[in-house]
Amino acid sequence: MTRRILKQGGMAVAGLLWVLAWMSPPAPMAGASAVPREAQAAFEKKAYQQALDELAKLDKERSAAPDVRRLKIRSLINIGKPKEALDEYGLLTQSLKRDDELVLREVALGMIVVLVKDMREQMRGAAYTALKEIDSADAVPFFEDGLSDGSAPVRALAVEGLGRTEAGRKSKKLRGALEDPAGEVKARVVKALGRSGDHSVLPLIETAAKDELSPVRIAAYAALIRLGKKEAWEDLRKAADAANPDDRTDAIRAMADLKDQRGAPLFMELLTYSQPSVRGIAARGLGQLGRKEAREKIELLLKDPIPGVRESAVSSLADLHSVESVPAISLLLSDGQMTVRAAAVASLLQLGQPFETVVETARALAQQSDTAARASIAFALGKASKPNAKAAVSFLGSLTADPLPGPKIVALRSLGHIGDRELIPLMKDSMQDTNEAVRATAAGALLHLLQLKP
Known part of the structure; x- marks a missing residue:
């Protein structure tokens, strides 16, 4: 090849x-x-x-x-x-x-x-994002090539792509990317290597655990735990107590990603922490851990003054499958922040509530002049559970006619996630779009749909 x-x-x-x-x-x-x-x-x-x-x-x-x-x-x-x-x-x-x-x-x-060698960073990013929709180890050469891109965000996308398959996680070029000058790239490499199950990478990860950059060290602690080094939990736990709120959130996110229940007491404690990002990530962590006993405390964050915290709380309640929280979540459909309203739509659809309960909010967001509002609802509809998928797909289809590329791209990606092969004609039409990023996104969604059984 x-x-x-x-x-x-x-x-x-x-x-x-x-x-x-x-x-x-x-x-x-x-x-x-x-x-x-x-x-x-x-x-x-x-x-x-x-x-x-x-x-x-x-x-x-x-x-x-x-x-x-x-x-x-x-x-x-x-x-x-x-x-x-x-x-x-x-x-x-x-x-x-x-x-x-x-x-x-x-x-x-x-x-x-x-587009993977396009002069424009945005287009290269769109290409690698679309490639991530292809669930095959044979996409590995594309992502390996992206590790040498001049843009750190694009290299990070390439690392994510490699991390999606066993073959990618075992790539020698992925290991070489531990020398990347960008901390965000190195941290993602460490995370991917930790998921490889390959104990031969332990020396590399142990070295990363001493890196000068805290995001890399925190990723390394989590990777070591995945590979059986249980003693690394103490280092991760100390990072969760760091004075720097970014380090705290990175450590909490790593604990939640590990599904390690030892983090639950800490997450409960941090729901009232002064730093908003810490409160939000603690709420998300409890959702990922499935701690239903935290429902009432997470519901309190639905009234948090910071929109990002409200979004995290509503998403956590969806992760907990907390149907009991539907009345509280429904109140956010009239929230003053459009991203919170979109998050409430996503949560209610994930919880299996009838599409009719969110359609008015969805329509209002889709008709706003703010491009971000239209993109937000396109993303939210992509979270619809199976009972709501048909209605969500129908609504998303209208968003693919948006006059601007951003909402179209998000809508196409959402359709690829919740749709079926009936959407192939729509993706073919979207591959004729005048914008290259839209065409690439439609192509990625199409490739994903073609992998579904007829």
Whole structure:
């Protein structure tokens, strides 16, 4: 498999079809006689433009043959023109009267990969975020390539992508990223290595536990605990008592992520802490630990003066499956802060409340001129539980027509999480969007949906 997907500094996609092998086995060229021998030979030599030039010589009838179109699509993808490939794919489906899912996967992946070397950080970030929707170890080479990106946030996304699969967590390049100059990247690397279950990384994590940056040390304590070093709990517990509120929140988050019930008494105590971020993360931690006895105390935070704390509390109650808290959560549908209203919508939908109970709030947020409000409700609807999924999908579909990319991107991502294969036509349409980040997001959602059983 080709390990370097894009030519450095260029837009040509090298060897992309090899990477696509994980999606499904290559289809045989049933009508191979329709494909000129010269075009096929050029393609096999990776002379993709030459292959296209040969195909351009064909008469109209022969150039419309399905196998000719497939070769043209694949050649366009490999020279970094996925939008033109998508146009050609539309003609292929017209002649076949159906989707060719193998080719559709190739087009969708090409739509994402073409952005991983874009000059704009935002577009590269969109590409790696979309790649995270692909649940396959064979996406590892893409993420490994992203570890050398010039942007720390993009490298962090690449680390997250590697952390999603066993193969990624065992990547040698991931280990090498422990030398990354950015603390946020190093901390995520340590976290991913801790989840690998590979005890050979212990020396690396033990070194990270002495790092000069506290986020890296805290991530290392949690990683050591995951790998059986129970004595690291004392270091993590001390970090939770740190004077720096950021260190406290990092340590509490790590305890909650570990699902370690030893943290519950501390979280209960911190629900009244003076620093808002600490109160909020303590509430979320109790939700993650499933501590239902904390429900009433968490409900008190629904009246906290800080919006972020109210959001954390309402999300925690959803994690606790606290149907008893529905009346209190419902009051937040009229909260003065739009992000809190959106969080209340998400929580109620997670708790299985009828969509009708939140639709008025959802509609009001979707109609606001504030882009963040529209994005917030798009994100919230992506949290809908199965009984509410159909109604949420219908509402989200309207948000994909937003005039600005931000809300559309969030809506498409939410649809990919709660939708089914019936949304494939919508994702194909969204891959025609004028904005590259929207197209990449739709492609990632499409690839995720194609992995679902028909």
